[in-house]
Amino acid sequence: MAHALNRDTAPDSSTAVAPNRPDFDSEAVWNAREDLAACFRFAHRLGMHEGICNHFSAVLPGYDDVFLVNPYGYAFSELTAAHLLICDFHGNVLSGKGTPEATAFFIHARLHMKVPRARVAFHTHMPHATALCMVEGEPLVFAGQTALKFYDRTTVDRDYNGLALDSREGDRIAASVGDADIVFMKHHGVMVLGNSIAEAWDDLYYLERACEVQCIAMSTGRPIVPVAPEIASVTAKQMREGDRESARLHLDSMRRILDREEPAYRSRG
Template identity: 45%
Template sequence: MNQHLQDFESETVTQLREDLALALRAAAFHGLAEGVCNHFSVELPDASGRFLLNPRGLLWQEIQADDIVLIDVHGNKLAGRHAVEPTAMFIHAAIHRIAGKACVLHTHMPYATALTLTARRALDTCLSQNAMRFHGRVAADAHYNGLALDTSEGERIANAMQGADVVFLGNHGVVVCAQRMDYAYDDLYYLERACQVQVLAQSTGAPVVPVAADIAHKVMEQTIGERLQSELFFAALRRTL
């Protein structure tokens, strides 16, 4: 057995594969998936530059741990039985390497993507309580350059994050990052909920009423300072999906 396969089947990486597959199925359940497109990834904790990724051609709702693939920063498949989609390698490899994020979740979920089409390009983190958890944690990349089919585009996106946990990609979608999969998925879910209520509020035509920035910052610190809810949510998804 080669080293990559041995690592792929280790207890630690098997747990990461299970967490990644669960996050993908949860995203499908919550309406955040789009066909067989978009990707979630998580890096191995050994600083080797290798990361786990969902494969090409599978619906998120059907993905199990055995479907996850292991690739390196150059997009070479190291372990797994499925093919890899090129844009996944370019975006995810760059964010893992440049932004130093362990978990990278990229979606075209509808309400967040809708806000990337607006002049602001992103969520207003001073509106709903769910939005406030992202105050000071969001970047917006307004420069859409087509499909990410080369290394330079992935690197441009990674650099545009400027350390943020969330980046809204203009005319494209969003990327949500964290150091743990349960935290990353919790943020992804509540990001879409926050974007949804903002779109709904603005669709009424009535003026929206933001809170002061210091209040939004306080709510962010309260939410991020205690992530037990994130852990419990992911555990509940594990029991039910």
């Protein structure tokens, strides 16, 4: 299902790297690498991966035009901080060995370029959220407290066109985002956009939990009762007030677990 990036189809793939750029080994960059590697490892632990097909990206700290992304051919459980590639928006790999998966490049490069607020983009086919992309009606019903975290923050990309193997499809997906942080991609999966790696992880985790509970509720055959819109709105605002701090603490807790159990995620070699 995954495809290696064909540099001949990448936009401006011959574009030269701008000279005199600072190196990519700053403490901030390595912290971002370790945070992102931790997200890959935990996504694997929680069954939120699919072979070598899904991808997470983050615009590099201090930059607006280059991003970290996982290389083609690795399972989430294998990835380390050192494995992650630094790419520009033209298909050039500026640091790291290998290339991004083709759809990873065409979706993530165009998202980061066209939606600058999306400093981080996590795309998965995680099972419960993806299941809700396959059924009639709106994917997420705001009936459980966890789901209310996403109230008024979601959109649905209904125009599935197959694999994103060129910049036109990446641009179309970027245009579908609007003001949303969560994109349910019909017949495909989900995209979570965030201002930081911690916030994107927190949303990805709780989105799958909300969708899992909804799938269980739907399986009972009994009607799902949504929360009244006025209560849903107030609750969502309450949740958002503490989201940034809570998200960082959530990611820190994951990293402590990995430091004990899978310290290789931080590898620099």
